[in-house]
Amino acid sequence: MTTKFAQLxxxxxxxxxxxxxxxxxxxxxxxxxxxxxxxxxxPDAQTPESRAAIAVSDQLVDEFLSADRYVFGVPMYxxxxxxxxxxxxxxxxxxxxxxxxxxxxxxxxxxDKKALFITTSGGxxxxxxxxxxxxxxxxxxxxxxxxIGVTDVLFxxxxxxxxxEDSAKLARQKAENNLxxxxxxx
Numbered sequence: 001m002t003t004k005f006a007q008l009x010x011x012x013x014x015x016x017x018x019x020x021x022x023x024x025x026x027x028x029x030x031x032x033x034x035x036x037x038x039x040x041x042x043p044d045a046q047t048p049e050s051r052a053a054i055a056v057s058d059q060l061v062d063e064f065l066s067a068d069r070y071v072f073g074v075p076m077y078x079x080x081x082x083x084x085x086x087x088x089x090x091x092x093x094x095x096x097x098x099x100x101x102x103x104x105x106x107x108x109x110x111x112d113k114k115a116l117f118i119t120t121s122g123g124x125x126x127x128x129x130x131x132x133x134x135x136x137x138x139x140x141x142x143x144x145x146x147x148i149g150v151t152d153v154l155f156x157x158x159x160x161x162x163x164x165e166d167s168a169k170l171a172r173q174k175a176e177n178n179l180x181x182x183x184x185x186x
Contacts, residue, residue: 108149
């Protein structure tokens with residue numbers, strides 16, 4: 001659905017540049033001790049390994065900050081985001097880059113950007129329902145992107161994908177209809 005949305009967006013906005021990054025098939029590295037050294041140690045304490053580790057993050061942060069809008073396709077794994085997407089988030093949530101720590105606490109540095117999350121799940125976890133309490137994905141995504149300043153977020157949900165063919169087809173069609181509308185005017 002994410003790829004289809006990008007194609008629809010390109011049709012409606014042909015002058016826009018679209019960058020597709022598939023962290024499911026091409027995962028970014030998880031944060032490691034050399035990454036932490038690269039992010040926080042003074043230059044004289046850097047090693048070639050720490051410089052290489054943080055260089056990946058620097059590239060991802062630059063890429064992230066250069067975008068006007070974000071579209072993320074995020075399946076629900078075990079009630080939350082996949083570890084590959086969490087690794088991406090860990091690479092872009094950086095002190096001094098996407099958030100600051102000042103006298104008033106934390107401040108998101110990513111301003112005036114919009115994010116669309118296209119999520120899928122095997123079950124149904126709507127807010128307010130008994131199963132809604134198990135949905136850690138949407139609250140986490142709202143919190144972590146809000147933390148860096150991205151508060152204008154939308155969710156298009158295709159749930160019940162493992163609840164039978166009819167439920168999956170209905171959920172997918174509803175999500176695709178929403179995405180078609182968004183591609184024209186989000």
